Amino acid sequence: MEEYRLKMSNISKSFPGVKALDKVQLEVRPGSVHALIGENGAGKSTLMKCLFGLYHQEEGEIALDGKNVDITDPNTALKLGISMIHQELNPIPYRNVVDNIWVGRFVKKGVIVDEEKMKTMTEELLRDLEFDIPLETLAKNLSVSQLQAIEIAKAVSYDAKVIIMDEPTSSLTVAETKHLFKIINRLKSEGRSIIYISHKMEEIFEVADEITIMRDGQYVGKWAIGDITIDEVIRQMVGRDMEERFPPAEDTIQKEVLLKVEDFTSAEEHSFEHISFELHKGEILGIGGLVGAQRTELVEAIFGLRKISSGELTMSGAKIKNQTPQDAIKNKFALLTEERRATGIIPMLSVWDNTLVVAYRKLADNILGVIRKKKIGKKVNDVCKELDVRMAGTDTLIKNLSGGNQQKVLVGRWLLSDCDILILDEPTRGVDVGAKYEIYKIMRDLVRRGKAIIMVSSEMPELLGMSDKILIMCEGKLSGILDKTEANQVEVMKYATMFSNKAKEEVSE
Amino acid sequence: MKTIDIKKILIDKALVIVLLFMIIGIIIIEPSFLQWRVFTDIITQSAVKMICALGLMFPLLIGGTDLAGGRQVGLAAVLIASLSQMADYSNRFWPNLPELPIILPIFIALLAVALIGAVNGFMISKLKMAPFIATFGMSTIVYGINCLYFSKKPNNSQPIGGIREDLRFLSSYKLFGQISLLVVIAIVALVIVWFVLNKTVFGKNIYIVGGNAEAAKVSGVNVNKVIISVFIIESCLVGLAGIMEVARTGGANSSYGNAYEFDAISSCVVGGVSLSGGIGRVSGAAIGVIIFTFISYGLAFIGVNANWQLVIKGIIICSAVALDMRKNA
Numbered sequence: 040m041e042e043y044r045l046k047m048s049n050i051s052k053s054f055p056g057v058k059a060l061d062k063v064q065l066e067v068r069p070g071s072v073h074a075l076i077g078e079n080g081a082g083k084s085t086l087m088k089c090l091f092g093l094y095h096q097e098e099g100e101i102a103l104d105g106k107n108v109d110i111t112d113p114n115t116a117l118k119l120g121i122s123m124i125h126q127e128l129n130p131i132p133y134r135n136v137v138d139n140i141w142v143g144r145f146v147k148k149g150v151i152v153d154e155e156k157m158k159t160m161t162e163e164l165l166r167d168l169e170f171d172i173p174l175e176t177l178a179k180n181l182s183v184s185q186l187q188a189i190e191i192a193k194a195v196s197y198d199a200k201v202i203i204m205d206e207p208t209s210s211l212t213v214a215e216t217k218h219l220f221k222i223i224n225r226l227k228s229e230g231r232s233i234i235y236i237s238h239k240m241e242e243i244f245e246v247a248d249e250i251t252i253m254r255d256g257q258y259v260g261k262w263a264i265g266d267i268t269i270d271e272v273i274r275q276m277v278g279r280d281m282e283e284r285f286p287p288a289e290d291t292i293q294k295e296v297l298l299k300v301e302d303f304t305s306a307e308e309h310s311f312e313h314i315s316f317e318l319h320k321g322e323i324l325g326i327g328g329l330v331g332a333q334r335t336e337l338v339e340a341i342f343g344l345r346k347i348s349s350g351e352l353t354m355s356g357a358k359i360k361n362q363t364p365q366d367a368i369k370n371k372f373a374l375l376t377e378e379r380r381a382t383g384i385i386p387m388l389s390v391w392d393n394t395l396v397v398a399y400r401k402l403a404d405n406i407l408g409v410i411r412k413k414k415i416g417k418k419v420n421d422v423c424k425e426l427d428v429r430m431a432g433t434d435t436l437i438k439n440l441s442g443g444n445q446q447k448v449l450v451g452r453w454l455l456s457d458c459d460i461l462i463l464d465e466p467t468r469g470v471d472v473g474a475k476y477e478i479y480k481i482m483r484d485l486v487r488r489g490k491a492i493i494m495v496s497s498e499m500p501e502l503l504g505m506s507d508k509i510l511i512m513c514e515g516k517l518s519g520i521l522d523k524t525e526a527n528q529v530e531v532m533k534y535a536t537m538f539s540n541k542a543k544e545e546v547s548e
Numbered sequence: 549m550k551t552i553d554i555k556k557i558l559i560d561k562a563l564v565i566v567l568l569f570m571i572i573g574i575i576i577i578e579p580s581f582l583q584w585r586v587f588t589d590i591i592t593q594s595a596v597k598m599i600c601a602l603g604l605m606f607p608l609l610i611g612g613t614d615l616a617g618g619r620q621v622g623l624a625a626v627l628i629a630s631l632s633q634m635a636d637y638s639n640r641f642w643p644n645l646p647e648l649p650i651i652l653p654i655f656i657a658l659l660a661v662a663l664i665g666a667v668n669g670f671m672i673s674k675l676k677m678a679p680f681i682a683t684f685g686m687s688t689i690v691y692g693i694n695c696l697y698f699s700k701k702p703n704n705s706q707p708i709g710g711i712r713e714d715l716r717f718l719s720s721y722k723l724f725g726q727i728s729l730l731v732v733i734a735i736v737a738l739v740i741v742w743f744v745l746n747k748t749v750f751g752k753n754i755y756i757v758g759g760n761a762e763a764a765k766v767s768g769v770n771v772n773k774v775i776i777s778v779f780i781i782e783s784c785l786v787g788l789a790g791i792m793e794v795a796r797t798g799g800a801n802s803s804y805g806n807a808y809e810f811d812a813i814s815s816c817v818v819g820g821v822s823l824s825g826g827i828g829r830v831s832g833a834a835i836g837v838i839i840f841t842f843i844s845y846g847l848a849f850i851g852v853n854a855n856w857q858l859v860i861k862g863i864i865i866c867s868a869v870a871l872d873m874r875k876n877a
Contacts, residue, residue: 093766114768125766131759133827142756143767145749152749193767 041105044069044232045090045201050099052085054439059085060096063258065251067201070230072223074243074264077253078276078441078471083236084126086253087203090234091123092116103200117143120200122193124207126236126469127380128186130178137161139178140193164196168222183210184330191219195226202226203234208242209469212330220246238471240269254278277473284472285504286479288523291321291486292507295355298460298491303340303350311337311515314350318460323482323492325506327499328535332512334495335377338462341493342374343367354460368397373453377464377495379442383449386438390430393437393448394419398455422451426481443467443474450481461485464495479505499528513538563818563868567839574846581849588726594841595734596792597811601819601837602741602830603785604812606778609745610758611825612672612679614779614809616687617786620661621805623694624790628657628715629708629800630697637710641703650714658787664690665783669776691802698802709799718795730792737785742830754778758825814861815840817868824872840864 045067052060060082067073077083088094090101092110100107103119110116116123131139137157146153146160161174170188178186187210194202204223208216223233223246237243243250244264252259252275259275298318305311311333318324326334339345341352343361352359354370361367367374376382385393395402395415402418403410419433426447430440437445446466453461463482467475482492482505496502502509509521511534519534558565575581600617607614630641631653664686671682699705713720718729745751756764757774765771789808794800819836821828843864847857 091766113766114770117768123766129760129763129766131756131763131826133759134755138752138756142753142764143769145752147749151747152752 041069043067043102044104045234046100046102046105047086047090048100048102050086050089050096050101052089052094052096059256060089061256062099063253063256065234065258066261067232067234068249069200069232070227071248072227072233072235072246074235074237074247074250075253076236076243076250076272076276077259078443078473081253081276081471082256083253084205085256087123087205087234087236090116090201091121091203114143117197117199120198121203122195122197122199122201123203124190124194124205126205126209128183128190128210130181130186130189132179133177135177136172136174136181136189139189140164140196160196164192168192168195169218184212184215187211188215191222195222199231201232201234203236205236206238206469207235208237208239210330216242238469240272243272244269252276273472276471284476284500286476286483288507289483289487291483293320293322293489295320297322297355299351299353300341301351301353303337304348305333305336305340305515306346306348307336309515311340311512314512314517316510316517316520318491318493320489320491321486322507323486323494323505325502325509326493326495326512327497327502327509327531328512328518330497331514332535333515334512335464336515337512338374338464338493338495339376341367342372342462344374368456368458371457371459372462373397373456373458373460374462375446375449375453375464375466377468379445379449379469384437384445387436389434390423390428390437390440390448391416391419391433394422394433394451394455397452398457401456418455419451422454423448426451426454427477441471441474443470443478446470446474446478447481450478454485458490460491460493462493462495465497466494467496467498467501475501499531502531503527511535559871559874560820563864563871564835564839566867567818567843567864571839571842571846574850578850581846584726586845586849590838590841590845591731592728593845594837595728595730596789596796597808597815597841598734598834598837599737599785599789599792600808600812601815601833602737603782603789604809605741605816605821605828605830605833606754606782606785607679607683608813608816608821608823609754609825609828610775610778611761611823612775612778613683613813613823614668614782614786615680615683616664616668616690617683617782617809617812618805618807619687619690619694620664620783620786621790621793621808622800622802623664623690623805624657624661624787625794625800625804626694626698626708626802627660628653628791629711629794630703631656632712632715632794633708633710634712639703639706639709641700641708643702647712650712653715654791657791658784661783661787661790662780665780666776668783669779672779673772673775694802705802707799707801711794711798715791715795716798718792719798730796733788733792737788738830738834741785745830750774750777755826758827760826811840812837814865814868817872818864820872822872823869 043066047065050060050063063082063086065086075083085094089096092112092115095111101110108119131142140161141157146156158174165172170192172185172188187207191207207219211219226233235247247264249261249263250267251261252272254276296317297320301315303311303314314337328334336345340347341361343363343366352361359370361370361372402415423433428444428447430444437448467478470478486492494505503526507523509526509531510517511519511531513535516538518537521530604614604617631648632650633640635647668683668686671677672679721729723732745754753769753774756769757771761771790805793804815836816828816833817823818839819832821833844857847860
């Protein structure tokens with residue numbers, strides 16, 4: 040047997056103006072989990088897309104079990120025994136679970152699709168992996184973690200030699216992640232190779248055998264997991280020392296209560312109810328809780344995106360109403376949504392346009408709304424510089440920036456709109472360690488300037504490291520508000536599971 | 549829970565329900581609407597429209613459209629009419645052409661439109677053009693070609709007549725003395741399309757490409773091939789509609805089929821085929837066609853002014869699209 044199941048050597052790939060991969064290599068042993076790590080924009084996804092045939096490298100070779108292969112499209116990759124769990128969940132909304140799993144390789148009986156057989160196969164597959172999902176459900180009615188489970192089941196069902204997992208746990212709970220690791224270990228014992236991409240260091244050190252680090256489209260090195268520490272990984276990724284994961288806390292909280300939320304209850308059933316809290320100027324309020332705690336729903340309701348059946352907002356002593364996002368923006372609220380790609384960036388527009396989406400009308404302050412580029416341009420440049428957005432220029436398309444830089448542009452969008460209350464929903468999801476730190480620094484800087492931040496976060500270290508106060512929700516109810524001095528992981532989890540037996544089980548697992 | 553389900557059904561089927569009420573209204577105003585003869589008339593009139601709707605359903609299912617559909621009906625009609633005239637007809641399109649075996653003109657007409665479908669598919673898949681604009685351009689091209697052919701000497705743009713009996717019998721022969729073969733063809737096509745869409749891998753892939761082309765691609769589906777095939781099949785179906793039109797009317801001219809694609813798309817949408825792709829059932833498209841024919845026949849039957857008929861039809865189409873958006877919100 041070859042030493043390496045998969046050997047990618049000297050892979051180079053350019054996009055207009057960017058050298059995305061520069062002579063990168065990757066060597067994966069059979070029956071092992073190989074973590075591929077790097078900041079966003081380091082080229083991990085590009086490398087995997089070359090492997091899966093979505094891109095074709097300009098230079099370099101890919102060898103499977105010692106034989107050179109030419110992977111021109113996903114179909115070829117699948118036939119060669121390479122399957123992939125994609126970072127972006129890509130369900131076919133109006134098709135059921137069975138169709139979503141077997142798309143591309145339906146079982147036939149003559150010319151007819153053998154529905155019965157596919158159903159049995161799906162049943163077996165899901166039972167085998169211990170996923171409990173009703174087969175006839177349409178994908179549009181599945182939860183994100185169920186969709187993720189289907190992606191996993193699908194990738195496994197290809198019976199592949201190499202399985203690429205691109206951030207498979209981004210929408211999984213702790214218990215579901217454990218479940219995935221069990222599956223990974225089984226696949227490993229069957230001799231399959233897994234390429235595991237994740238930003239979560241704890242996960243990588245739990246599941247991986249070897250680790251390859253990339254930086255700026257280049258290969259940095261390969262280590263056995265026992266030979267390297269988390270700090271060393273981060274240093275190699277970022278290319279500099281990272282003393283701290285969070286900028287130091289400062290005492291920026293002012294006396295003045297900027298926003299008072301009273302008795303907020305959703306107009307929808309099974310959503311949040313009777314939520315009240317206060318937000319001071321210069322304060323970062325974290326909102327914690329498990330998936331399904333209705334945190335996003337709450338902040339979106341505060342921003343006027345969802346209807347409420349009761350509740351009052353008081354801003355600096357005056358009653359306000361946010362019935363639509365337009366109201367909210369007028370009242371100097373800002374919202375960075377959870378789904379950056381779906382509801383944040385406008386991919387085919389430039390950084391310039393993306394920055395100005397909210398502020399265009401305000402900055403073009405003449406009657407006709409004529410845009411004077413020079414006048415506005417300085418503001419755009421200033422804000423991009425201030426936030427340290429890394430790009431070729433403001434006319435770069437935003438889709439070509441890394442996740443962290445996209446997020447900075449979105450923050451800039453709201454800064455130009457002159458907001459006072461910034462609501463950040465999972466501000467660092469899909470953002471790498473280095474850029475995370477920069478976003479944290481920006482947050483600190485904003486509260487120093489007297490703005491207030493509401494941050495929804497599912498990442499415990501972030502919640503504990505950044506919040507002045509943590510509001511914890513459980514199944515739509517407010518279960519507790521902790522000051523940062525009394526908050527720790529155990530306390531937060533206690534409140535997050537307060538009203539729910541199901542959630543408790545999940546934590547105790 | 550039950551009340552919620554009823555509400556959902558009402559929204560989903562709102563249009564069908566309203567249209568059924570309209571039909572009941574027509575019957576109340578004019579009870580003689582309820583007679584066998586009216587029924588056979590309506591299904592005969594539906595036959596050609598049914599084939600067009602089945603055809604257009606294919607591009608709609610992948611989230612596309614074909615604005616050249618009607619013009620392809622026209623091209624197929626002129627082609628087959630010009631090639632299947634009686635030998636002793638005075639005004640022949642090709643004066644010296646012998647009577648060809650009827651299968652040959654049919655084949656030529658279908659081949660011509662299939663080529664157009666392939667080009668449509670190529671533009672939309674490989675060249676990544678928006679279906680709306682690509683097929684709009686194609687409709688102009690097809691009409692132009694049709695007119696060039698139609699104005700050829702000695703025909704000089706005169707309506708083509710004298711269609712041979714072995715083509716005309718599709719319309720003139722009545723099963724049980726009542727139902728023409730056109731209806732039979734429509735029913736057979738309906739069954740075949742249902743089978744292809746629901747029972748074959750190709751059919752499933754159509755829904756999948758329409759639902760999420762990116763997901764289909766990474767799952768190893770040859771998306772371009774699906775798109776091109778979809779447009780070829782659609783063209784063949786509308787081509788068949790053109791042939792049936794010639795059989796029905798006994799002639800053809802270059803304006804045949806104009807705007808048929810809009811009727812077809814409207815019927816599909818009324819029947820629940822989503823314009824955003826990925827959703828739609830053959831039964832829905834069929835019901836849409838029949839309801840539309842019922843309404844237009846019925847409105848004429850009770851003497852509603854033709855201009856008002858247009859207004860009513862337009863309202864139906866807009867409501868259908870509005871409901872479609874609501875369903876997928």
